[in-house]
Amino acid sequence: MNQADFxxxxxxxxxxxxxxxxxIVDLFIDDKKKGITAVLAAAGLALTMGLTxxxxxxxxxxxxxxxxxxxxxxxxxxxxxxxxLMAISVAxxxxxxxxxxxxxxxxxxxFSIVGMMLMAQARDLIVVFIAxxxxxIPLYVLAAIDNSNAKSEEAGIKYFLLGAFSGGFVVYGVALxxxxxxxxxxxxxxxxxxxxxxxTLLVLAxxxxxxxxxxxxxxxxxxxxxxxxxYEGAPTSVTAFMAAGAKIAGxxxxxxxxxxxxxxxxxxxxxVLAVIAALTxxxxxxxxxxxxxIKRMLAYSSIAHAGYILMAFAAFANPAxxxxxxSAGIFYLVAYAITSFGTWAIVISLEKEDGKGLAIEDYAGxxxxxxLMAAAMTIFMLSLTGIPPTLGLIGKLYLFRVVVEAQxxxxxxxxxxxxxxxxxxxxxxxVIMYMKEGEPETVSxxxxxxxxxAMAVLTVVLSLIPASLFxxxxxxxxx
Amino acid sequence: MNAxxxxxxxxxxxxxxxxxxLGVLIRRNALVIFMSIELMLNAANLALVAFSSAxxxxxxxxxxxxxxxxxxxEVAVGLALIVAVFRTKKSIDVDQxxxxxx
Numbered sequence: 001m002n003q004a005d006f007x008x009x010x011x012x013x014x015x016x017x018x019x020x021x022x023x024i025v026d027l028f029i030d031d032k033k034k035g036i037t038a039v040l041a042a043a044g045l046a047l048t049m050g051l052t053x054x055x056x057x058x059x060x061x062x063x064x065x066x067x068x069x070x071x072x073x074x075x076x077x078x079x080x081x082x083x084x085l086m087a088i089s090v091a092x093x094x095x096x097x098x099x100x101x102x103x104x105x106x107x108x109x110x111f112s113i114v115g116m117m118l119m120a121q122a123r124d125l126i127v128v129f130i131a132x133x134x135x136x137i138p139l140y141v142l143a144a145i146d147n148s149n150a151k152s153e154e155a156g157i158k159y160f161l162l163g164a165f166s167g168g169f170v171v172y173g174v175a176l177x178x179x180x181x182x183x184x185x186x187x188x189x190x191x192x193x194x195x196x197x198x199x200t201l202l203v204l205a206x207x208x209x210x211x212x213x214x215x216x217x218x219x220x221x222x223x224x225x226x227x228x229x230x231y232e233g234a235p236t237s238v239t240a241f242m243a244a245g246a247k248i249a250g251x252x253x254x255x256x257x258x259x260x261x262x263x264x265x266x267x268x269x270x271x272v273l274a275v276i277a278a279l280t281x282x283x284x285x286x287x288x289x290x291x292x293x294i295k296r297m298l299a300y301s302s303i304a305h306a307g308y309i310l311m312a313f314a315a316f317a318n319p320a321x322x323x324x325x326x327s328a329g330i331f332y333l334v335a336y337a338i339t340s341f342g343t344w345a346i347v348i349s350l351e352k353e354d355g356k357g358l359a360i361e362d363y364a365g366x367x368x369x370x371x372l373m374a375a376a377m378t379i380f381m382l383s384l385t386g387i388p389p390t391l392g393l394i395g396k397l398y399l400f401r402v403v404v405e406a407q408x409x410x411x412x413x414x415x416x417x418x419x420x421x422x423x424x425x426x427x428x429x430x431v432i433m434y435m436k437e438g439e440p441e442t443v444s445x446x447x448x449x450x451x452x453x454a455m456a457v458l459t460v461v462l463s464l465i466p467a468s469l470f471x472x473x474x475x476x477x478x479x
Numbered sequence: 480m481n482a483x484x485x486x487x488x489x490x491x492x493x494x495x496x497x498x499x500x501l502g503v504l505i506r507r508n509a510l511v512i513f514m515s516i517e518l519m520l521n522a523a524n525l526a527l528v529a530f531s532s533a534x535x536x537x538x539x540x541x542x543x544x545x546x547x548x549x550x551x552x553e554v555a556v557g558l559a560l561i562v563a564v565f566r567t568k569k570s571i572d573v574d575q576x577x578x579x580x581x
Contacts, residue, residue: 070568126542133549137556147563154576157560161512161573164553165503168519171546172496175523175539179489184538231580 008062008069011051011077012117018044019225026103034101035092037399041106042088045113047059049081057475061123065185068123072326076120076252079334084113086341086451091237093445094348098235100146108145109241112138116249120256125174125184125210128253130172132217135249136163139242143234145273148468151355155233155427158201162226166216173209177204177261186261193264207262207269211254220310221279224303228287236351239295240344244303244337252334253307255326258316259478268315273310274411280307288425294347294360297425298340301384304422305336311415315406324405327473328398335395336467338462339383342455346377349442349452360429364438373442374433376456381426381458386419391459395464396426398455488529495522506541509561509571520550 022044026037052074060069095101115134122128140163144156150284165269180202181192192198212223219227231239258266284304291297312329315321326349340341350357350366367374383392395421403412495518502515524543531539565571 082535126538126545130545130549137552140556140560141546142558146562148567150567150578153560153564153567154578155574157509157564158579160557160560161503162511162517164513164557165500165519166555167549168496168499168516169490171520171523172526174542175526175530178527178539178542180534181535182530182534184542375500429579455531 004060005056005062007027007329008060008067008177009121011055012114012121013050014051015044015110015117016114016352017047017115019049019091019107023107027101033097033172034103037106038075038088038092041110042085042448044110045074045081045084047090049073049078049085052077053083053294056302064279065187066124066127067118068119068476071254072256072330073117073121074247075330075473077117077325079330079337080113080116080120080245080248083241083248083337083341084109086337086455087241087245089447089451090240090341090345090348092298092447093239093443094351094448095235097443100235102145105142108142109136109305111273112241112245116245119239119249120252122253122256123186123260124191125177125186125257125261126258128169128257129170131172131249132213132253133167136167136217139163140230142238142241143224143230145238146235151233152235153233155230157365158226158233159230162216165211165225167437168213169209169216173211173213175207176206176209178206180206186257189261190263193262195351203262203265204268207258207265208272210257211269211273214250215276218247218254218306218309219280219337220276220302220306221283221303224280224283224306225304228296228299231291231302232293232295236295236344239299240341240348243298243340243344246300247306247309248333248337250327251306254313255329256478258313259322259326263322266319267317270314270406273316274314274408275308277310278316280304280409281308282307285418285421285425288422291425292360293358294363295358297360297464298343298347301422301426302340305332305416306419308332308396308399308415309336311403311408311411314408314411315402318406321402321406323474323477325402326478327470327476328395328402330476331398331470331473332395334473335462338455339380339390339392339460341379342376342452342459343384345448345451346373346380347457349445349448350408350440352408352441360432362438362440363433364436364440366438366440366442367434369440370442373452376452377433378430379456379459381429383463385423385426387423389460389463391463391466394463394470398470409424430435485533490524491525492522492529495519495525507572507574509564509573509576511574513557513561519548519555520546558581 383390499518
């Protein structure tokens with residue numbers, strides 16, 4: 001091991017150490033002052049983000065090719081650390097209110113982010129698997145952290161059983177790819193497939209199993225059935241983190257694996273991914289229409305958005321479009337992360353004891369009693385639908401452009417039609433907020449207000465200057 | 480002495496993996512489902528070791544150690560969750576874990 005090895009993983013090493021120490025420091029913090037733990041956790045994330053940003057533009061391969069630091073990993077890791085900061089910001093007051101404020105909550109978020117960051121830097125299937133489990137195991141615990149509450153426990157055990165099940169598929173897929181190519185390193189797998197030394201059937205079966213495993217993680221149809229239950233049952237602050245963080249990590253791993261390890265079978269896999277993307281968009285958007293609980297509605301909406309991002313993979317079949325597809329995909333992840341954290345912050349503001357205040361009808365009258373909050377919610381709903389002037393629209397434009405250039409006209413058409421369907425249930429929230437009479441009770445917490453306020457501003461402002469953000473995303477190329 | 484062909488190991492591991500996957504889908508006891516998942520992981524371990532020896536490479540065998548470690552960590556969290564659910568529900572039948580639906 002030399003300096004370059006450590007440098008390539010420096011932010012991850014710092015964050016791991018920080019979260020392990022935080023677990024010990026937390027023992028000496030009084031139960032009533034767990035806010036200090038939250039601040040320390042956020043400080044760790046901010047420090048790591050500084051280190052990550054200082055590595056911008058560098059490419060280092062470390063640990064004998066097991067991990068890589070490149071533009072893609074820097075971009076995705078910055079986004080993940082941002083998600084972690086937002087996750088702490090929405091959790092700060094909420095878990096105190098729910099009576100589940102424990103020091104380990106913050107350490108678990110940090111450990112999960114370590115796994116997600118490692119995922120973005122993986123250059124070997126062994127690292128992919130370890131990162132997958134490192135990000136998942138803390139999430140299982142977080143989903144069930146409100147123990148003795150039947151809903152939270154149910155969410156935890158469902159997430160655990162299906163997550164472990166999907167982990168089994170990933171591992172078996174890796175075993176088959178290893179058998180066919182004799183290696184677990186992305187570069188060697190790609191070389192072995194390109195020279196025709198690899199047994200094509202085994203490689204395809206392995207790649208399909210890996211795809212199934214990650215399909216579970218990102219909630220793609222037909223592996224989406226756990227998503228609504230887990231999103232509804234888990235404490236809302238955990239749901240917010242899962243919706244953004246786990247999705248970013250899952251998609252960045254899919255992009256990395258299919259772009260660098262399996263470029264030569266992309267032609268075989270792209271049509272399959274296009275069909276999965278179409279089904280995911282249709283099922284997510286259609287099922288969301290019938291939902292009365294806002295957490296369930298947003299869960300189906302997150303499935304639908306997974307479908308939109310999956311469209312980018314359809315363009316992978318054309319090597320000339322691969323970089324465009326990746327930058328459109330990660331741009332959409334940025335848009336989704338910002339919008340969804342804002343939405344969840346508002347959901348948390350309206351949530352009361354025993355899961356009350358989560359019906360969409362409970363938003364009636366918000367436009368009159370809390371005009372600013374209602375305005376922010378309107379922005380988020382427009383952004384999720386893809387109506388200007390929001391970031392969601394710009395994200396969709398970039399995605400649709402790539403899909404059309406890749407000659408998947410039918411897929412772009414389904415994407416546009418399902419966006420129209422989604423307008424029905426997103427705009428319904430706006431209609432209820434402004435047109436219906438009601439007296440919604442909201443909780444005013446400075447961090448929650450900050451989160452939805454800042455996210456609403458970002459959603460609008462970034463949509464006015466999308467070129468600079470997209471240029472940054474386009475610079476985030478894989479080496 | 481003739482060595483056992485690598486195909487035999489792979490077929491056995493595929494059978495084990497299928498039994499595990501079917502077990503997850505068919506059985507209703509959370510503990511048995513969990514055991515089936517472990518069977519899937521061990522099927523992958525068998526395949527990795529067999530391929531590793533066929534390819535004369537150590538990567539696969541090293542991976543097996545990682546999988547065993549991760550599986551142990553998963554057992555710790557999984558059993559804790561199952562115990563917590565049992566305390567609340569007095570049952571670990573997944574058909575009765577049905578508060579959330581819609």
